[in-house]
Amino acid sequence: EAQVTQNPRYLITVTGKKLTVTCSQNMNHEYMSWYRQDPGLGLRQIYYSMNVEVTDKGDVPEGYKVSRKEKRNFPLILESPSPNQTSLYFCASSLSNVNLTFGAGSRLTVL
Amino acid sequence: DQQVKQNSPSLSVQEGRISILNCDYTNSMFDYFLWYKKYPAEGPTFLISISSIKDKNEDGRFTVFLNKSAKHLSLHIVPSQPGDSAVYFCAASAFNNAGNMLTFGGGTRLMVKP
Numbered sequence: 001e002a003q004v005t006q007n008p009r010y011l012i013t014v015t016g017k018k019l020t021v022t023c024s025q026n027m028n029h030e031y032m033s034w035y036r037q038d039p040g041l042g043l044r045q046i047y048y049s050m051n052v053e054v055t056d057k058g059d060v061p062e063g064y065k066v067s068r069k070e071k072r073n074f075p076l077i078l079e080s081p082s083p084n085q086t087s088l089y090f091c092a093s094s095l096s097n098v099n100l101t102f103g104a105g106s107r108l109t110v111l
Numbered sequence: 112d113q114q115v116k117q118n119s120p121s122l123s124v125q126e127g128r129i130s131i132l133n134c135d136y137t138n139s140m141f142d143y144f145l146w147y148k149k150y151p152a153e154g155p156t157f158l159i160s161i162s163s164i165k166d167k168n169e170d171g172r173f174t175v176f177l178n179k180s181a182k183h184l185s186l187h188i189v190p191s192q193p194g195d196s197a198v199y200f201c202a203a204s205a206f207n208n209a210g211n212m213l214t215f216g217g218g219t220r221l222m223v224k225p
Contacts, residue, residue, distance in 0.1 A: 004154070035215075040120070040217050041113075041217055042113075042115070042117075042200055042215040042216050042217040042218050043155070043200060043202075043215040044215070045212065045213070048212065058212070059214075090154050090155070092154075098143060098145070098160075098204050098213065099145070099157050099160065100147075100155075100157070100213065101157075102147075102154030102155050102156070103154050104152065104153055104154050105152070105153070105154055
């Protein structure tokens with residue numbers, strides 16, 4: 001089944017404790033992206049990647065890092081999480097970077 | 112400043128009636144528009160799209176209308192069904208040097224009552 005898989009789905013952590021949210025897709029898509037969803041703000045793009053070793057900032061990149069060492073994986077790294085990064089995170093991939101396929105989401109709480 | 116806005120956070124409709132979800136945008140460079148549907152505990156899924164060269168696109172019960180002069184698009188669902196209850200996100204795309212990137216609206220929660 002064609003899908004985007006994110007882990008963990010739920011995580012509660014404390015301020016400053018580094019964490020990584022993994023994202024993997026099995027559709028051989030070149031384009032991948034991370035979004036965060038907050039009430040009333042919709043989905044805001046954090047980072048995206050057009051291909052392996054090519055990443056770029058989205059609208060809200062502060063406090064996040066990404067890497068794209070392989071085509072299928074696009075992890076999101078929070079080096080020192082803060083409470084304002086409490087959110088619902090979605091990874092997505094696409095052939096055309098317009099019609100996106102999303103993962104099921106990762107709900108992160110930073111205390 | 113949000114470039115894509117959905118001014119109605121929620122909408123309630125009776126089963127069998129028409130649901131109309133609205134979306135406004137400010138960037139005149141947007142040339143492709145999409146609607147995504149999101150159920151709880153799931154990721155958004157693509158529903159329907161429209162290019163700026165068209166003013167209407169239809170797919171079964173779902174029709175998207177685009178009014179470029181007003182910078183407005185709408186999604187019509189006819190007839191509405193309880194299974195349509197979800198959050199709907201409008202999204203817009205503008206080609207730039209980095210390729211098309213999507214800008215999303217804040218979402219509208221649709222509730223279809225049996």
